[in-house]
Amino acid sequence: MLGTELALAKAFVDAFALTDVYDEADAFARVAQILGTLETPEQAQLVGPAYSRAVRLLDADLPRCRAAADVAVRLDIVEALEGLLETLRSHADVHQLSNAASLASSAAAPAGAAQDVWRIAEGANLADAFMRQLTLRLSATSEPDSDLEVVVAAQAWPGRANREALRRIGPSVYVDGDADRALDVWKTVAILASSGARVRRLPPVGVPVDPAWFQPLFPLVTWSGLGVTRIKRALPLINPRVITPPEDLSSVISVTRFLNRLRRELPAWSQLRMPPEVSPAELPAFSPESLSLGGFDAAEMSYLGAASLSVVRRLAQESLRPYDSDVQRWQFSKLVTLRIVQAFKGRGLVLKTDPAGIHSQLEELAAASETSRVGVDAKGVIFVEEGGIFTALHSGQQAIPEAVLIDQAFQGFRLGGGAVPNLLQPGRYTTVHPAVLGGAPVVQNRRLSARALAQLMNTRGEAVLRSAYPELSMPEIGDAVRVGRGILSART
Amino acid sequence: MRLLFDQSFPAHIEQYSEHDFSFVRWSADQVSDVELLESAAAEGMRGVVFLGLQALADGTLVRDAKRLGLFVAATHDTEPMQAARAISTHLPALRRAVRPGVACHVFAAELRILKS
Numbered sequence: 001m002l003g004t005e006l007a008l009a010k011a012f013v014d015a016f017a018l019t020d021v022y023d024e025a026d027a028f029a030r031v032a033q034i035l036g037t038l039e040t041p042e043q044a045q046l047v048g049p050a051y052s053r054a055v056r057l058l059d060a061d062l063p064r065c066r067a068a069a070d071v072a073v074r075l076d077i078v079e080a081l082e083g084l085l086e087t088l089r090s091h092a093d094v095h096q097l098s099n100a101a102s103l104a105s106s107a108a109a110p111a112g113a114a115q116d117v118w119r120i121a122e123g124a125n126l127a128d129a130f131m132r133q134l135t136l137r138l139s140a141t142s143e144p145d146s147d148l149e150v151v152v153a154a155q156a157w158p159g160r161a162n163r164e165a166l167r168r169i170g171p172s173v174y175v176d177g178d179a180d181r182a183l184d185v186w187k188t189v190a191i192l193a194s195s196g197a198r199v200r201r202l203p204p205v206g207v208p209v210d211p212a213w214f215q216p217l218f219p220l221v222t223w224s225g226l227g228v229t230r231i232k233r234a235l236p237l238i239n240p241r242v243i244t245p246p247e248d249l250s251s252v253i254s255v256t257r258f259l260n261r262l263r264r265e266l267p268a269w270s271q272l273r274m275p276p277e278v279s280p281a282e283l284p285a286f287s288p289e290s291l292s293l294g295g296f297d298a299a300e301m302s303y304l305g306a307a308s309l310s311v312v313r314r315l316a317q318e319s320l321r322p323y324d325s326d327v328q329r330w331q332f333s334k335l336v337t338l339r340i341v342q343a344f345k346g347r348g349l350v351l352k353t354d355p356a357g358i359h360s361q362l363e364e365l366a367a368a369s370e371t372s373r374v375g376v377d378a379k380g381v382i383f384v385e386e387g388g389i390f391t392a393l394h395s396g397q398q399a400i401p402e403a404v405l406i407d408q409a410f411q412g413f414r415l416g417g418g419a420v421p422n423l424l425q426p427g428r429y430t431t432v433h434p435a436v437l438g439g440a441p442v443v444q445n446r447r448l449s450a451r452a453l454a455q456l457m458n459t460r461g462e463a464v465l466r467s468a469y470p471e472l473s474m475p476e477i478g479d480a481v482r483v484g485r486g487i488l489s490a491r492t
Numbered sequence: 493m494r495l496l497f498d499q500s501f502p503a504h505i506e507q508y509s510e511h512d513f514s515f516v517r518w519s520a521d522q523v524s525d526v527e528l529l530e531s532a533a534a535e536g537m538r539g540v541v542f543l544g545l546q547a548l549a550d551g552t553l554v555r556d557a558k559r560l561g562l563f564v565a566a567t568h569d570t571e572p573m574q575a576a577r578a579i580s581t582h583l584p585a586l587r588r589a590v591r592p593g594v595a596c597h598v599f600a601a602e603l604r605i606l607k608s
Contacts, residue, residue, distance in 0.1 A: 295549030468502030
């Protein structure tokens with residue numbers, strides 16, 4: 001349990017004590033893991049003081065104490081400065097003085113911290129080269145005059161807003177968050193730092209943002225509009241690139257999606273590493289990533305989209321164009337759009353907007369559906385459920401108009417006297433996922449095309465089919481053949 | 493060298509193996525199309541053959557195969573026995589085509605290399 005400052009400090013100490021002295025990456029991963037597993041806001045508020053305490057506890061083991069300070073700089077744990085200065089007062093170590101200088105130059109560092117570092121350095125009778133390095137880190141006006149000095153200067157806060165310097169040290173991400181958000185902030189910091197980002201936390205509320213500190217090339221992660229307001233107060237002409245993290249920071253898919261959004265906001269020359277890849281088959285079928293997958297042909301569009309072939313072909317000329325007119329194949333997003341259009345018909349409603357309009361908003365719909373139910377009305381307006389009330393995504397208008405929920409378009413429904421199959425599970429043992437076999441219906445948990453089984457059944461009969469696929473049970477064969485025949489007999 | 497055939501091919505596709513050119517049919521759990529390629533690469537196979545052109549339709553898998561240094565092919569026929577026959581008919585051509593990054597379509601009458 002990490003419920004007390006001492007317990008959390010010991011966990012941080014263990015992160016360094018239990019790893020190879022020279023394996024800072026391993027220690028860093030352990031610290032990030034601790035931050036990622038914090039459970040309560042109270043625990044999260046103890047991170048700064050506990051880390052400072054851990055630095056003091058590690059003082060007797062200089063290599064590990066150095067590693068702890070390095071990690072503090074990387075994660076922007078400015079609070080560690082207090083413990084670090086305490087260790088420096090007993091013995092001045094140049095490596096630790098550099099780390100202290102980096103932390104002291106943070107906008108969030110306590111007043112007078114930079115002077116404290118200077119006093120210790122001057123009293124230690126250090127070489128001129130090292131004093132120059134400290135100057136670069138602590139003085140906002142000193143100009144670097146070599147490649148190495150450019151990098152050293154970039155390690156200071158403010159970051160000089162020097163594009164060339166920032167280019168040398170990898171992507172930076174600003175993180176906003178007041179004390180109430182401590183849990184989210186530290187979890188986000190751990191995710192960002194694990195992806196290779198240099199984290200810069202906004203100074204606490206009440207401490208103005210230094211205009212030289214903010215580099216508009218890099219995005220701001222924020223949970224409210226306050227961070228943007230504070231930056232605009234310092235830099236009125238700048239519109240920061242803003243990203244709101246997902247509510248669920250424990251889901252690999254949410255985190256991957258969050259990092260993907262960040263990647264789009266970062267300059268091409270400064271990119272994040274992605275976490276271990278999420279299996280495409282594990283992605284929710286209705287997600288921005290899955291929507292771009294698939295290669296459904298006209299017969300599959302007709303069967304799964306609950307439309308006749310002639311309707312599919314007409315829409316292909318108008319609003320739901322195939323991604324390649326030669327091969328006539330559609331991505332999953334087009335199939336979902338067709339389902340939404342047909343679900344309106346199934347409910348006796350008329351869609352008064354071009355399906356292309358819905359299609360263009362599908363990614364937004366998919367992202368919104370993470371936490372709530374989403375619907376589309378006949379005019380193509382998107383509604384998101386909040387507290388049982390449907391609110392228009394863009395206008396904020398509260399209404400519960402004649403709408404089709406996306407869930408309803410995925411479920412089976414009735415249309416024209418016939419039953420439309422569930423989109424993702426058209427049969428009891430048959431499933432659809434756009435990342436598997438280009439989205440073709442398959443026997444569940446296998447890569448066996450239902451259409452191929454139906455073709456074989458039609459041409460060779462059951463005995464040949466069973467001998468060709470000995471791993472299948474009869475119910476699986478029967479179900480897949482039924483679905484496959486549905487595709488083969490797509491109506492004109 | 494070994495080629496991985498997707499599970500939609502009939503089990504007897506492995507019997508078309510020749511000396512130095514063997515076929516393995518996927519029989520493990522469901523994985524995505526990309527993961528099938530990655531599994532083949534991890535197992536040291538030279539390429540993957542899909543039943544039907546669908547999997548290669550949007551070009552993503554062809555790019556992934558290039559990235560992984562794999563050969564990738566898809567049969568024009570989606571009827572499993574006819575697709576298997578097309579493979580057996582073009583074994584010599586298939587053997588010659590298997591090179592990293594190459595993609596081809598297997599028709600009943602010919603094997604056509606896709607332009608990169």
